[in-house]
Amino acid sequence: MKRIALVTGVTSGIGEAASVMLAKKGFDLIVTGRREERLQPLQQKLETFGAQVLPLCFDVRKEEEVASALENLPDEWKTIDVLMNNAGLAAGLDPIQEGRIENWNRMIDTNIKGLLYVTRHISPGMVARRKGHIINIGSIAGKEVYPNGNVYCATKHAVDALTKGMRIDLLPYHIKVTQICPGAVETEFSDVRFDGDKARAAEVYKGYESLVAEDIAECVWFVVSRPDHVNINDLIVMPTAQASSMFFHKEG
Numbered sequence: 001m002k003r004i005a006l007v008t009g010v011t012s013g014i015g016e017a018a019s020v021m022l023a024k025k026g027f028d029l030i031v032t033g034r035r036e037e038r039l040q041p042l043q044q045k046l047e048t049f050g051a052q053v054l055p056l057c058f059d060v061r062k063e064e065e066v067a068s069a070l071e072n073l074p075d076e077w078k079t080i081d082v083l084m085n086n087a088g089l090a091a092g093l094d095p096i097q098e099g100r101i102e103n104w105n106r107m108i109d110t111n112i113k114g115l116l117y118v119t120r121h122i123s124p125g126m127v128a129r130r131k132g133h134i135i136n137i138g139s140i141a142g143k144e145v146y147p148n149g150n151v152y153c154a155t156k157h158a159v160d161a162l163t164k165g166m167r168i169d170l171l172p173y174h175i176k177v178t179q180i181c182p183g184a185v186e187t188e189f190s191d192v193r194f195d196g197d198k199a200r201a202a203e204v205y206k207g208y209e210s211l212v213a214e215d216i217a218e219c220v221w222f223v224v225s226r227p228d229h230v231n232i233n234d235l236i237v238m239p240t241a242q243a244s245s246m247f248f249h250k251e252g
């Protein structure tokens with residue numbers, strides 16, 4: 001029987017690459033995001049690899065939307081083997097005294113509360129079946145704090161803590177919980193962080209070879225494909241040219 005993975009935030013970047021990887025490896029996929037116009041082409045792409053695909057358009061910040069989408073799954077989609085909590089964002093890069101409260105709310109509501117809402121609806125099925133794997137996409141920002149990263153770093157530190165907490169709570173049910181913490185990956189992340197300022201976003205990845213989303217997708221496949229008795233707790237993945245959130249070896 002084919003396994004089912006639910007990946008949040010597949011309309012670009014890491015989530016999109018992970019969904020492609022999992023489709024190629026034989027999973028059926030529930031894929032989610034807010035930009036509905038991007039879900040359909042992705043569905044078609046995933047189907048070319050033989051995957052069955054259920055696209056769901058919802059905002060992870062809206063508990064009622066999450067509940068309505070995930071509590072009404074068709075029967076054939078209810079048995080979710082892998083949940084990848086990937087949807088997330090940074091908004092702004094400002095010192096605490098100048099931070100925009102709407103940006104703080106977006107990050108907290110998406111990165112922490114959205115991850116929790118989705119997990120709350122999917123984990124009971126895993127508990128009942130005593131089977132499942134939750135993969136949370138954290139960040140190097142969940143391990144270190146950098147200047148002006150304040151609230152984004154706090155949300156990713158929360159993901160780090162929640163990953164550990166989930167692992168303890170789900171331990172009796174044979175459920176794996178993994179966190180993957182990337183360093184710099186060139187996606188739409190910085191476009192979003194800098195509110196569409198493409199020149200500023202491009203600066204983030206200039207002068208060194210950053211990771212690409214497919215690098216993280218390979219890590220996702222690595223953690224998913226370990227034997228039943230092996231769980232990868234935590235994986236920090238950086239470009240070779242990055243030593244910490246602050247230290248890059250840049251040329252040119």
Ligand code: NDP
Binds near residue numbers: 009012060061086187
């Ligand atoms: P992208 O901006 O390319 O992708 C983010 C995805 O999250 C999109 O599919 C977006 O879909 C979805 N998303 C954002 N907000 C919501 C929401 N409210 N409801 C539903 N979906 C949402 O960035 P990345 O691929 O880089 O980011 C993926 C994850 O990786 C994030 O959690 C990020 O924090 C983390 N990360 C990224 C790093 C990087 O350097 N790029 C490094 C470390 C961690 P849509 O807008 O259609 O809803």
Ligand code: 8X3
Binds near residue numbers: 138149182
């Ligand atoms: C994304 C990586 O260093 O921009 O989580 O916070 S960083």
